[in-house]
Amino acid sequence: MKRADSKEDVNMRSGVVLANEAIGGGYRHMAVNCPEIAKEVKDGQVVHIKVKDGNEPLLRRPFSVYLYDREAGTVEFVYAVKGAGTKIMAGYEPGDEIDLLGPTGKAYELKEGAKKIAILGRGVGIVSLVSLGVSAAGKGLRVEAILSGKTPDHVFGRKVLESSAAVVHEVYDADGSSDVENVRKILERSRQEGAIDQIFVCGSKRLGKLAYDFSQEHGIDGYISLEERMACGIGVCYVCVCKTTKGYQRVCKDGPVFPLAEVYG
Numbered sequence: 001m002k003r004a005d006s007k008e009d010v011n012m013r014s015g016v017v018l019a020n021e022a023i024g025g026g027y028r029h030m031a032v033n034c035p036e037i038a039k040e041v042k043d044g045q046v047v048h049i050k051v052k053d054g055n056e057p058l059l060r061r062p063f064s065v066y067l068y069d070r071e072a073g074t075v076e077f078v079y080a081v082k083g084a085g086t087k088i089m090a091g092y093e094p095g096d097e098i099d100l101l102g103p104t105g106k107a108y109e110l111k112e113g114a115k116k117i118a119i120l121g122r123g124v125g126i127v128s129l130v131s132l133g134v135s136a137a138g139k140g141l142r143v144e145a146i147l148s149g150k151t152p153d154h155v156f157g158r159k160v161l162e163s164s165a166a167v168v169h170e171v172y173d174a175d176g177s178s179d180v181e182n183v184r185k186i187l188e189r190s191r192q193e194g195a196i197d198q199i200f201v202c203g204s205k206r207l208g209k210l211a212y213d214f215s216q217e218h219g220i221d222g223y224i225s226l227e228e229r230m231a232c233g234i235g236v237c238y239v240c241v242c243k244t245t246k247g248y249q250r251v252c253k254d255g256p257v258f259p260l261a262e263v264y265g
């Protein structure tokens with residue numbers, strides 16, 4: 001008989017680090033060979049990394065998948081080095097074997113017939129949106145990406161998105177261009193050039209509210225990916241609940257992607 005918590009049931013996989021390099025702004029880009037995750041992952045899903053063998057640190061760390069290549073069997077992450085777990089990850093070297101749980105959670109969904117989407121990402125929130133932008137552009141949709149950060153060093157993903165034909169705007173706190181009013185103007189200009197069918201946001205409550213207002217004003221779908229502290233990562237412990245119009249929901253299992261109306265409505 002198969003145990004309910006067998007490796008297979010909870011998507012526990014091992015991966016091999018291919019690269020793990022600093023990319024500025026305190027972020028690192030890590031590429032991992034893990035054909036199972038590369039095959040299954042959908043845009044916006046999450047992988048939980050057991051950063052080190054043993055009990056310290058005990059909890060896995062959740063990370064959005066930045067990019068994946070199903071044929072090559074690779075998945076990529078971009079992470080900010082912050083505390084104990086990510087400091088250990090910063091020391092990973094090519095060839096290191098790592099313990100992964102995933103992919104988990106709800107993915108972003110592109111609406112049937114959508115012709116143009118807008119994606120709004122801030123800081124590490126950009127990570128969760130890049131593969132969505134690439135997938136959408138690959139399907140022939142127009143993609144307008146607004147990437148926000150403290151400084152130019154805190155924004156990444158531009159080259160990847162542009163090479164997939166997305167239109168990219170970077171906005172920064174350093175010069176005031178990340179101001180919500182300015183982001184609203186960029187969105188509005190884009191809408192005047194062609195209707196936006198869906199809007200996706202991650203990494204900022206203010207941008208989430210802006211996206212919600214925009215989606216309500218123009219009668220379109222909108223989604224936000226939320227971040228909450230997590231423990232089990234698989235829907236069992238309820239550490240990660242957030243309040244929505246449908247009651248308390250688990251960010252790890254019912255999200256991280258939620259309709260904007262459930263979060264801001």
Ligand SMILES: Cc1cc2nc3c(=O)[nH]c(=O)nc-3n(C[C@H](O)[C@H](O)[C@H](O)COP(=O)(O)OP(=O)(O)OC[C@H]3O[C@@H](n4cnc5c(N)ncnc54)[C@H](O)[C@@H]3O)c2cc1C
Pocket residue numbers: 046059060061062063064065078079080081082083084085086087124127128226227228229230256
């Ligand atoms: C759905 C989701 C997707 C994420 N995607 C990314 C990503 O793509 N890139 C990235 O850099 N970061 C991402 N994060 C945040 C990342 O998980 C934390 O920065 C990381 O766990 C910090 O671990 P630490 O040991 O370095 O920090 P510590 O502060 O030492 O961590 C202590 C504990 O708090 C938890 N924790 C700390 N900060 C956060 C946080 N912001 N969100 C959730 N739990 C936290 C840790 O998992 C750990 O259990 C994501 C978080 C969530 C919930």
Ligand code: FES
Pocket residue numbers: 229230231232233234235236237238239240241250251252253
């Ligand atoms: S982290 Fe345990 S239910 Fe979400």
